[in-house]
Amino acid sequence: MIRIKKSANTPPILTIQGVSETNRLIDFYNLNPTSYSSRLGVLSKNITKIHFDNTIYGDATVKALLKMDQHNKCCFCESKFTETSYGDVEHFRPKKAYKKNGAKSLTYPGYYWLAYNWNNLLFSCEICNRKHKRNEFPLDNELTRKPFHSHPNLLSNEDSLLINPIEDNPSDYITFKEEIPIPKNGSRKGATSIKVFGLERLNESRLENLKAIKLALTLTNIDETSIEEVNSAAISFKIKPLDLIESIRDAKSLYNSAAKDTAKFSLCVRCNFPHLPIN
Numbered sequence: 542m543i544r545i546k547k548s549a550n551t552p553p554i555l556t557i558q559g560v561s562e563t564n565r566l567i568d569f570y571n572l573n574p575t576s577y578s579s580r581l582g583v584l585s586k587n588i589t590k591i592h593f594d595n596t597i598y599g600d601a602t603v604k605a606l607l608k609m610d611q612h613n614k615c616c617f618c619e620s621k622f623t624e625t626s627y628g629d630v631e632h633f634r635p636k637k638a639y640k641k642n643g644a645k646s647l648t649y650p651g652y653y654w655l656a657y658n659w660n661n662l663l664f665s666c667e668i669c670n671r672k673h674k675r676n677e678f679p680l681d682n683e684l685t686r687k688p689f690h691s692h693p694n695l696l697s698n699e700d701s702l703l704i705n706p707i708e709d710n711p712s713d714y715i716t717f718k719e720e721i722p723i724p725k726n727g728s729r730k731g732a733t734s735i736k737v738f739g740l741e742r743l744n745e746s747r748l749e750n751l752k753a754i755k756l757a758l759t760l761t762n763i764d765e766t767s768i769e770e771v772n773s774a775a776i777s778f779k780i781k782p783l784d785l786i787e788s789i790r791d792a793k794s795l796y797n798s799a800a801k802d803t804a805k806f807s808l809c810v811r812c813n814f815p816h817l818p819i820n
């Protein structure tokens with residue numbers, strides 16, 4: 542995970558239809574708040590469910606801007622997956638219902654008034670969103686979660702146990718020992734985020750990436766302007782000198798890009814190769 546800088550210009554569909562729909566939901570909720578809420582002894586099937594219009598938050602203009610802001614990477618696992626799947630518009634604070642820390646069941650309603658809020662939307666891979674994060678939204682202290690009928694909410698007081706890449710700097714909470722994510726300085730928020738986002742599932746892919754960078758670093762040490770050095774290295778690599786020069790140039794390109802925001806698994810790369818350029 543890395544910090545995500547979102548475009549300042551919110552997609553118009555969120556500021557027009559999104560705001561209008563949010564106001565409609567709040568008005569409906571205020572008519573009978575208890576009918577939407579989990580309460581002791583009330584079965585989930587008896588709770589009035591709030592319905593959301595996915596053509597608003599899932600509009601192509603919203604998704605395109607999220608993808609651009611995130612360099613076509615998943616906000617959680619930093620994989621580049623858009624060549625093989627569409628990806629999801631993810632709600633950082635779950636809109637329909639949420640799971641408290643360690644809870645087995647969902648609490649209704651979720652942060653429904655943030656369903657169309659630009660600052661609650663992220664672009665994620667389907668596995669992070671649908672298999673791992675889902676409706677999880679644990680807080681360190683549930684008392685900091687304000688009652689939902691006080692909509693002008695005090696979200697900044699919520700001590701979320703999940704790293705929000707829009708507001709937090711993930712590198713404050715997570716570091717990497719080679720390919721393995723570990724909580725920085727024993728951070729509980731880091732540990733919870735690693736678990737909830739399922740970040741360890743990508744250990745093998747991150748390891749392959751690190752190996753490729755290590756090899757590239759070896760190649761960048763060869764002076765491509767020295768015929769003697771190139772010829773000697775080409776013999777040891779058992780390739781033609783011209784092919785080696787091409788590989789050295791590819792390696793330099795990887796060296797320059799591997800730790801940047803645009804690169805996959807960039808936080809892992811930065812932790813392992815702190816001297817690589819990040820801008």
Ligand SMILES: [Zn+2]
Pocket residue numbers: 615616617618619620665666667668669670
């Ligand atoms: Zn992901």
